[in-house]
Amino acid sequence: MRLVQLSVPAGKRETVRDVLEEEGIPYVETDETSDREYEAVIYMPLPAGMVESTLDTLEARGVSEGAYTVVISAETVISEQFDALEDGDEDDAVESSRISRQELQAEAVSLTPPFSVYVLMTVVSAVVATAGLLLDSPAVVVGSMVIAPLIGPALGASVGSVIDDNELLLESVKYQALGVGLAIAAAAAFAWLVRLGNVVPPGLVIAEVGEIEERLTPDLLSLAVALGAGVAGVVSIATGISVALVGVMIAAALIPPAAAAGIAIAWGEPAAAIGSTVLVFVNVLSVNLAGLITLWYLGYRPERLFQRDRAFRRVRKQVVGLVVVVLVFSTFLGAITYGDFTAATFEEDARGEAETLLATEEYAAYELIDIEVRLDDNFPFRSPERVVVTIGGPPDAAPVGIAAELEARISAHTDAPVAVEVRYVAVISIEGAESEAVSSASVDEAVSSAPPDSTTAMGAATLSGIVATTPPSDRGPTADR
Secondary structure: OEEEEEEEEOOOHHHHHHHHHHHOOOOEEEEOOOOOOEEEEEEEEEOHHHHHHHHHHHHHOOOOOOOEEEEEEOOOOOOHHHHHHHHHHOOOHHHHHOOOHHHHHHHHHHOOOOHHHHHHHHHHHHHHHHHHHHHOOHHHHHHHHHOOOOHHHHHHHHHHHHOOOHHHHHHHHHHHHHHHHHHHHHHHHHHHHHHHOOOOOOOOOHHHOHHHHHHHOOOOHHHHHHHHHHHHHHHHHHOOOOOHHHHHHHHHHHHHHHHHHHHHHHOOOHHHHHHHHHHHHHHHHHHHHHHHHHHHHOOOOOOOHHHHHHHHHHHHHHHHHHHHHHHHHHHHHHHHHHHHHHHHHHHHHHHHHHHHHHOOHHHOOOEEEEEEEEEOOOOOOOOEEEEEEEEEEOOOOOOOOHHHHHHHHHHOOOOOOOEEEEEEEEEEEEOOEEEEEOOHHHHHHHHHHOOOOOEEEEEEOOEEEEEEEEOOOOOOOOOOO
8 A cells, every 4th residue: 555645736726635535535634834836735545556547637637737746655554434445446456456657667767776886786796606607506696696686677678668768768778788798798707717717627618517508508498487587577566566586586587697608708619608698688588578568468558648659559569579589589499499309319219229228138137227428519509429328247248249239229319420338337246235336437547548449348356347439420330349
């Protein structure tokens, strides 16, 4: 509920009284003697959903010209007349739950900090997000979202479009563009300094860091975050609910992907930055699109009738344009999603082939321990490059020829050449209990030192490990070695 304080211009007191009595609005009136421009001050408690309609009615009667209005959030009003007024306002759930157009505009402006503060907080949040990604720490990444000042510009553009406030619209668009550019640049600069100062291991592969990898190859589900953030942000601001948590959600759609793009640039892998950069832009556009549609649905319109037609045309053009651009970007994200689906399907097919082969009588003494499909570095559309199959069995009885057979079976499920690597782990029975053992260091050393088409054997007392690798082929015959 709201307490509206209206300073009534000279000669308008009776008009205000008539409007309030027609609407059944309770009010308290006092004489104003401090300024000859006003003759009275009227205090009226109103449900939040009635503030806009009441002020519009007063304006239509010519009261708003020269009037001074203050809208204050009220905690409690004890009045039977107000209770009846509030019950009548609840007939329209949408109208009764939202704040007035005037309050919405003021709230959108207040959410955007001063320029210097906005720049500083954006840079700090991008740096924190970069550190969190490099540390592979979700907690630090979430912390960067909390301090990001992006909710104001993200929602201000939608508010400015719907209520025909060109100044708010242009300022919000500029702030959004500046925020995205600053976040990527700050992340790239900080990541470059971190790499130059050897703060992280020199051989760090960013694609192997979980928090980074998932943002270098985004999928269509990322759109749900941005669209949900836009809707939730507008609903929160329009209903007067705290927008702090929603601001974190909007920052989640923008800051981490921007930091990932900066890291990829600092690591000299601009191709890897494509996916995360596209994700940033599509998320920005999706937040604005969701905000526009939600605000229009909630019934927000410009103040004057001729402005409403102009605002409607503008909103319609913006919605159509945003939908087209988002669909184009979604096609890109869809291609990445399809690539991930193809890789996952290939991994399942490879596992099935390995299990089928080991289920035959010839390999009945062996079991499948693990299978791993490693993707190439061709971001953002990654493809299977190598399949590592780990097999367990009796000591000193490595299966001869299994690498070639697996390569032939697995390669049949892909058109691209894929290397198949078979690792053998000795399974030793000790006092009736089975145990598996292999020296990871020895295996890694053997893999790195052995030719790509060789089989390396290692023996140590009762432990043996064998690694067999078949090079990628174009369906040609594979020799066992």
